[in-house]
Amino acid sequence: MKLWEGRFHKALDPxxxxxxxxxxxxxxxxxxxxxxxxxxxxxxxxxxxxDQQEAEKICEGLRQIRADLDSGALLIDPNAExxxxxxxxxxxxxxxxxxxxxxxxxxxxxxVALDLRLNLRKTCGELTALLxxxxxxxxxxxxxxxxxxxxxxTHLQRAQPITFGHHLLAYAEMFLRDIGRMQDALSRMNECxxxxxxxxxxxxxxxxxxxxxxxxxxxxxxNSLDGVADRDFCVEIAAAVSLCMVHLSRFSEEIILWCxxxxxxxxxxxxxxxxxxxxxxxxxxxxxxLVRGKSGRVFGDLMGLLSxxxxxxxxxxxxxxxxxxxxxxxxxxxxxxLTTFIPMVETMEPLPQNMRAAAAGGFINATDVADYLxxxxxxxxxxxxxxxxxLVAVCIEKGLTLETLPLSEYQAVCPAFDDGVYxxxxxxxxxxxxxxxxxxxxxxVRAQAKRVQEKIQQx
Ligand code: ARG
Numbered sequence: 001m002k003l004w005e006g007r008f009h010k011a012l013d014p015x016x017x018x019x020x021x022x023x024x025x026x027x028x029x030x031x032x033x034x035x036x037x038x039x040x041x042x043x044x045x046x047x048x049x050x051d052q053q054e055a056e057k058i059c060e061g062l063r064q065i066r067a068d069l070d071s072g073a074l075l076i077d078p079n080a081e082x083x084x085x086x087x088x089x090x091x092x093x094x095x096x097x098x099x100x101x102x103x104x105x106x107x108x109x110x111x112v113a114l115d116l117r118l119n120l121r122k123t124c125g126e127l128t129a130l131l132x133x134x135x136x137x138x139x140x141x142x143x144x145x146x147x148x149x150x151x152x153x154t155h156l157q158r159a160q161p162i163t164f165g166h167h168l169l170a171y172a173e174m175f176l177r178d179i180g181r182m183q184d185a186l187s188r189m190n191e192c193x194x195x196x197x198x199x200x201x202x203x204x205x206x207x208x209x210x211x212x213x214x215x216x217x218x219x220x221x222x223n224s225l226d227g228v229a230d231r232d233f234c235v236e237i238a239a240a241v242s243l244c245m246v247h248l249s250r251f252s253e254e255i256i257l258w259c260x261x262x263x264x265x266x267x268x269x270x271x272x273x274x275x276x277x278x279x280x281x282x283x284x285x286x287x288x289x290l291v292r293g294k295s296g297r298v299f300g301d302l303m304g305l306l307s308x309x310x311x312x313x314x315x316x317x318x319x320x321x322x323x324x325x326x327x328x329x330x331x332x333x334x335x336x337x338l339t340t341f342i343p344m345v346e347t348m349e350p351l352p353q354n355m356r357a358a359a360a361g362g363f364i365n366a367t368d369v370a371d372y373l374x375x376x377x378x379x380x381x382x383x384x385x386x387x388x389x390x391l392v393a394v395c396i397e398k399g400l401t402l403e404t405l406p407l408s409e410y411q412a413v414c415p416a417f418d419d420g421v422y423x424x425x426x427x428x429x430x431x432x433x434x435x436x437x438x439x440x441x442x443x444x445v446r447a448q449a450k451r452v453q454e455k456i457q458q459x
Pocket of ligand 1: 022026081082108109112316318320321
């Protein structure tokens, strides 16, 4: 039986019924639907729109339904049109007339807008907690690996020496921004659409400030059309989730490189790696690859939401029903990724000797040779840069590195060199000297790791 069948002469075609129904994906919002209805009924009673005792009966009935759904004593009817219809129908079946009064001064349009906001508010809280955990793991690991020298890259070419801790803290910064974006989206969406009605408010003397307060919102939405038609919050959250997936995907890409035989910078715990059905030697970084792969579907969710919204006239249109699968999928995917990614990173073991060997091999201290000529010998940087370029060419020709090139070769290119150059370009010196704020010197990394730990305590 349909809520709206009075106006119709025929039952809905069964395939159309399935097509129209959202119960398969909005059933997860039953706690929020019930919470919203309890606030609405409480307000109706307090404002004298329905009898106070009846309001209490409704609230009690709703609490019972919630308990029965939680315990599994009551199952959601998969043929119901949506979760709103199901809860109201169940309430009416249990209470009769009192149940039928719940929908006074309300529409499913403001109801679904409310349920989704409540649901996403909770989800964003969970995602933020997971991100905070990830940042904590990174800061902790960064502190422990603040001295571990590794090559820093640009263009995936060895560039300048950094430390593993420094590299990890770069990701901590990205995830901290993700938390900020999530909180920002949350603060903007914390307005209550309930009382917008179908689109044009209501003639009943409702108190929208009361329901907003009961449900923990900052205020009611200021315009009833916008209240039911707005899904900006879905787009904002999907965008925040997408960017977070970009960060996870970049990190995954690096982890995949790092555990290849070509790099061998890290070792993944067996619990977070998989083998091959045919090649017995294989140990594959499937978790990181899946995270990288899943980022695409989340971007798809964001694109779907934007495209769904762009042509909709005010106010509610059924297209908006498409919001839920997209935003739920985006959030579920991020949650799923983080749940496995965090322990994988936590148990990932860095291999310092290999990192150091890679850092020692690629003229990574060439900038430091130039800096030596500037600081110790007073040359202009551009001249020092040119001389060092010539020296690198000599090294490549002779199969040597800047550390092993004899002083005579240095002096042949520039007589200003003395054997102080070897000390100036030792990897430790190169890294320890990079103490500029935000740089990779171990003392910086340790201080920054501490600041990050303090920051997440305050979030
Ligand atoms: N299932 C609908 C949705 O998800 C609820 C709102 C239905 N409103 C309507 N007028 N058909 O958007």
